[in-house]
Amino acid sequence: MKTIPAPHGPDASAADLKNIDEVSLIELLEKVEQKHGFIPRDISDEVARLMEVKLERLRRIQGKLDSTIRRDVQQHVSHWRNEEGNLIMILHAIQNQHGYIPREVAMELSRELGVKLARIYEVITFYHYFKLVPPGAHSLTVCNGTACYLKGSGDLINEVRAQLGIAEGQTTADRQIHFDTVRCIGCCGMAPAMVVDGKTCGHVKTSDIPGQVAVLKAKKEKVA
Amino acid sequence: MKPLTRQDLAQFAAAPAADPAEWIRVQLDTGGIAAGAETVYAALEQARAAQPRPFTLLRTGSVGYSFADPVVEVQAAGMPRVHYGCLTPELAPRLLSEHFGAHRLLDDHVIATRRRGLKLDAPVTHLLVGDTGAAASSKTEFFQFSFQEELKRRGLADRVQVVRAFDMGIYDEGAVVQLLPSGVTYTNVLAPDVARIVTDSILGGRVLDDLLWKTPDKQVRIVLRHCGQVDPDSADDYLRRVSGYQALAKALFTLTPEQVIAELKVSALRGRGGAGFPTWMKWQLTRAQPARQRYVICNGDEGDPGAFMDRSVLESDPHTVLEGMMIAAYAMGASQGYFYIRAEYPKAVERIQRALDQARERGLLGKNILGSGFNFDAKIRLGAGAFVCGEETALIASIEGRRGSPSPRPPYPSVRGLWGMPTAINNVETLAIVPAILLQGGAWFASHGTDTSKGTKVFAVTGKVRNAQLVEVPMGTTLREIVFDVCGGVLDGKDIKAVQTGGPSGGVIPNPLLDTPVSYETLQQLGSIMGSGGMLVMDQSDSMVEVAKFYLRFCVDESCGKCAPCRIGGYQLLQVLDRISRGRGAASDIALIHRVCHAMQKASLCGLGQTAPNPVLSTLRYFGEEYQAFIEGGPSYARKAGKAAAAKPTGATTPPIPVPVPAKEASS
Numbered sequence: 028m029k030t031i032p033a034p035h036g037p038d039a040s041a042a043d044l045k046n047i048d049e050v051s052l053i054e055l056l057e058k059v060e061q062k063h064g065f066i067p068r069d070i071s072d073e074v075a076r077l078m079e080v081k082l083e084r085l086r087r088i089q090g091k092l093d094s095t096i097r098r099d100v101q102q103h104v105s106h107w108r109n110e111e112g113n114l115i116m117i118l119h120a121i122q123n124q125h126g127y128i129p130r131e132v133a134m135e136l137s138r139e140l141g142v143k144l145a146r147i148y149e150v151i152t153f154y155h156y157f158k159l160v161p162p163g164a165h166s167l168t169v170c171n172g173t174a175c176y177l178k179g180s181g182d183l184i185n186e187v188r189a190q191l192g193i194a195e196g197q198t199t200a201d202r203q204i205h206f207d208t209v210r211c212i213g214c215c216g217m218a219p220a221m222v223v224d225g226k227t228c229g230h231v232k233t234s235d236i237p238g239q240v241a242v243l244k245a246k247k248e249k250v251a
Numbered sequence: 252m253k254p255l256t257r258q259d260l261a262q263f264a265a266a267p268a269a270d271p272a273e274w275i276r277v278q279l280d281t282g283g284i285a286a287g288a289e290t291v292y293a294a295l296e297q298a299r300a301a302q303p304r305p306f307t308l309l310r311t312g313s314v315g316y317s318f319a320d321p322v323v324e325v326q327a328a329g330m331p332r333v334h335y336g337c338l339t340p341e342l343a344p345r346l347l348s349e350h351f352g353a354h355r356l357l358d359d360h361v362i363a364t365r366r367r368g369l370k371l372d373a374p375v376t377h378l379l380v381g382d383t384g385a386a387a388s389s390k391t392e393f394f395q396f397s398f399q400e401e402l403k404r405r406g407l408a409d410r411v412q413v414v415r416a417f418d419m420g421i422y423d424e425g426a427v428v429q430l431l432p433s434g435v436t437y438t439n440v441l442a443p444d445v446a447r448i449v450t451d452s453i454l455g456g457r458v459l460d461d462l463l464w465k466t467p468d469k470q471v472r473i474v475l476r477h478c479g480q481v482d483p484d485s486a487d488d489y490l491r492r493v494s495g496y497q498a499l500a501k502a503l504f505t506l507t508p509e510q511v512i513a514e515l516k517v518s519a520l521r522g523r524g525g526a527g528f529p530t531w532m533k534w535q536l537t538r539a540q541p542a543r544q545r546y547v548i549c550n551g552d553e554g555d556p557g558a559f560m561d562r563s564v565l566e567s568d569p570h571t572v573l574e575g576m577m578i579a580a581y582a583m584g585a586s587q588g589y590f591y592i593r594a595e596y597p598k599a600v601e602r603i604q605r606a607l608d609q610a611r612e613r614g615l616l617g618k619n620i621l622g623s624g625f626n627f628d629a630k631i632r633l634g635a636g637a638f639v640c641g642e643e644t645a646l647i648a649s650i651e652g653r654r655g656s657p658s659p660r661p662p663y664p665s666v667r668g669l670w671g672m673p674t675a676i677n678n679v680e681t682l683a684i685v686p687a688i689l690l691q692g693g694a695w696f697a698s699h700g701t702d703t704s705k706g707t708k709v710f711a712v713t714g715k716v717r718n719a720q721l722v723e724v725p726m727g728t729t730l731r732e733i734v735f736d737v738c739g740g741v742l743d744g745k746d747i748k749a750v751q752t753g754g755p756s757g758g759v760i761p762n763p764l765l766d767t768p769v770s771y772e773t774l775q776q777l778g779s780i781m782g783s784g785g786m787l788v789m790d791q792s793d794s795m796v797e798v799a800k801f802y803l804r805f806c807v808d809e810s811c812g813k814c815a816p817c818r819i820g821g822y823q824l825l826q827v828l829d830r831i832s833r834g835r836g837a838a839s840d841i842a843l844i845h846r847v848c849h850a851m852q853k854a855s856l857c858g859l860g861q862t863a864p865n866p867v868l869s870t871l872r873y874f875g876e877e878y879q880a881f882i883e884g885g886p887s888y889a890r891k892a893g894k895a896a897a898a899k900p901t902g903a904t905t906p907p908i909p910v911p912v913p914a915k916e917a918s919s
Contacts, residue, residue: 110630111651111652111670112632112650112651112652112653112670113652114652114653115632115633115635115649115652116632116633116652118635119594119633119635149654150652150653150654153637153654153655153811154634154635154636154637154654154655155635155636155637156594156595156634156635156636157635171556172556172557173556173557173713173714173751173754173785173787173801173802174556174557174713174714174719174787176556176801177714177715177787177789177793177798178714178715209595210554210556210595210636210638210805211554211555211556211557211558211559211595212281212285212595213281213282213553213559213562213595213596214281214282214285214317214559215317215557215558215559215711215713215719216282216317216318216320216713216719216720217282217285217286217317217320217719218713218714218719220285227284227285227286229285229286
């Protein structure tokens with residue numbers, strides 16, 4: 028992001044304005060107004076034009092997105108078209124694709140299937156497996172099945188909470204690490220177990236948690 | 252691919268494919284893969300290039316030794332067949348060079364065979380030693396050394412190898428020695444016995460009767476008969492090597508549907524999902540219902556935390572389950588089947604899907620199967636993480652694409668089920684047993700077990716147990732035998748407090764009652780249920796109030812909210828328990844718990860609500876004094892108990908860190 032250029036006066040050149048985003052543009056206008064008590068015509072015209080250009084671009088992206096969503100949903104639906112009771116399987120396909128079920132996709136699905144959006148949301152919210160918010164880039168899941176519970180998964184959960192500063196089911200503010208607990212991953216032989224980015228670790232100790240979290244955080248920095 | 256015919260199957264049965272002479276089977280189920288079985292497989296594959304003798308590297312499911320994952324089974328010429336546990340990729344080259352090259356077993360990784368011999372029918376080549384006493388393995392090295400010295404003295408050192416075992420399968424019997432390949436096992440071996448064993452048994456070929464372990468293995472493998480033996484990804488392996496789909500052929504060509512049901516009636520097989528409804532009756536009722544379409548559903552929605560039997564069977568032996576489903580469909584006249592499997596079991600889903608595809612390719616699914624005129628096809632439906640969907644009416648709702656709310660019964664699904672059609676819902680384990688019954692006869696199956704509960708049952712024994720594993724025992728085996736004789740007792744030699752069966756719908760069974768033989772009825776009398784077969788071992792440090800709270804919270808989270816007794820009752824019960832565990836309970840709370848539990852049991856719509864109070868009631872029944880202690884001790888006692896519990900597991904040394912209260916709990 029470019030820093031807001033100090034307004035040079037009423038005759039700020041258009042070149043200065045070209046690479047500024049919307050927020051800076053509005054701030055610029057406000058500053059000019061504060062300084063002069065009014066906005067010079069040439070500046071306001073130029074700003075309005077730039078806004079229009081940006082808006083147009085946004086609409087185009089939106090349109091493209093809409094058509095992609097429509098195509099995707101149509102693909103999923105056509106695969107299951109002739110099956111009775113296909114809604115859950117289609118939702119699985121959508122979640123596999125996006126990692127969660129975006130509202131726009133659910134709306135498109137409702138149009139495509141001719142099923143009310145409320146019916147779709149009724150199903151999504153009933154099942155734990157379906158998510159309505161995008162998951163973080165990395166995930167850390169502690170198994171809280173009975174075997175793991177008996178072997179101290181509660182302490183693991185507390186430790187992760189303390190390390191990440193979030194509760195289970197939440198994602199860190201930078202949307203990088205998602206922390207969750209799960210009923211049972213079926214690895215009771217190696218309880219307490221934990222899944223870090225799809226890799227299952229068994230016989231986890233509380234002292235292992237800081238290391239695992241550090242690894243995830245390091246991954247995040249690499250991506251950034 | 253050309254569809255298979257009756258003749259093809261007869262040919263497979265007449266001339267089953269032989270095992271390759273030398274092979275390694277890597278057990279790749281979810282548990283094994285999580286422990287690194289894939290990397291072991293890759294390392295073995297890589298090391299194979301440098302290995303002069305060709306051997307076949309096979310992928311199989313799990314034999315059930317979860318404590319030893321990743322497990323591989325090795326067969327080499329001139330060597331006893333052994334399981335190796337806890338392998339690492341680094342060990343792979345050594346395994347090949349030692350086992351195939353030098354004919355030596357690896358120390359500390361061998362799992363002793365459970366097929367123990369009573370006769371020395373072959374010259375001893377390897378000697379497994381393991382100390383199974385309380386301070387396990389402390390004397391193992393001593394015995395290894397003594398045997399080696401003794402063998403050296405007799406000039407046998409290069410003929411017999413002494414190997415430290417990873418697990419002997421016998422527990423608390425002192426030093427145990429197993430002579431391979433015959434499997435003769437001596438227990439409570441003392442230092443003076445070493446010379447005797449070498450002279451008499453190894454040189455003389457005589458069995459020492461005073462040391463011999465004669466107790467036969469408690470386990471009988473019917474459901475798990477192919478687990479770890481067949482390649483779950485290969486229909487050919489199943490068809491050619493373990494007489495796969497022979498039971499189906501038998502049903503289609505030599506039995507009428509009525510005869511299939513009659514055979515099941517003889518076997519007295521009862522549903523393995525937990526309730527124990529006779530399977531033949533379920534099929535009969537579905538068959539008797541006039542309809543243009545009937546459905547058969549395999550319930551693989553194993554939501555019970557701490558249980559993994561169904562997952563293991565689906566992953567290790569998918570074709571058997573499919574074959575069982577097809578026989579069920581034939582018996583009740585269904586033409587469409589559904590596998591309802593948890594989405595959390597991607598491996599199971601993948602393998603069942605492959606099994607379906609392969610069966611369809613070979614004409615085992617579809618129209619006119621094997622030329623018999625029988626039509627059947629099956630599909631997978633994924634669960635989406637709702638425990639209540641294990642309940643049959645909720646499961647049907649979920650397959651229909653709705654939220655999984657149960658509906659009142661009757662009408663039962665066998666009358667009006669999936670899309671209003673008669674439907675039979677069978678557990679994975681039940682279906683896996685069916686082909687065995689048809690091949691070996693109902694009477695054979697009924698010869699196992701007790702009067703009212705026939706056959707065997709698979710349990711997933713986990714928790715504070717030394718060897719967490721899958722166990723298949725005949726009904727009527729006592730809990731103590733399962734926990735102590737098969738699984739080695741409690742972890743770290745602690746005292747057992749209770750065993751929990753049946754998951755969130757079951758109850759705890761305290762130590763003094765562990766000698767109860769396992770059957771549907773006995774467990775019910777004790778206030779628990781058989782359930783799907785999860786078995787949790789708890790030691791003295793586990794607080795029963797906390798355990799009850801854990802299970803109840805699970806049920807409260809999973810309640811679908813349709814009926815009030817479950818939705819409100821469960822929540823209120825949890826509040827009361829929470830209050831008690833914080834030391835703020837009142838003496839009247841115990842009576843209140845009983846009242847709420849009673850209401851839930853009587854008035855809830857489905858099994859979830861009716862059985863949710865079970866963990867609370869059974870802990871209250873057997874460990875009432877713990878509740879009393881919390882109530883009388885007040886907050887200070889509760890804090891102390893909490894601290895003791897926090898200091899307990901796996902030597903956590905970090906001081907408790909203030910924890911942000913999660914939103915969910917804050918509101919409750």
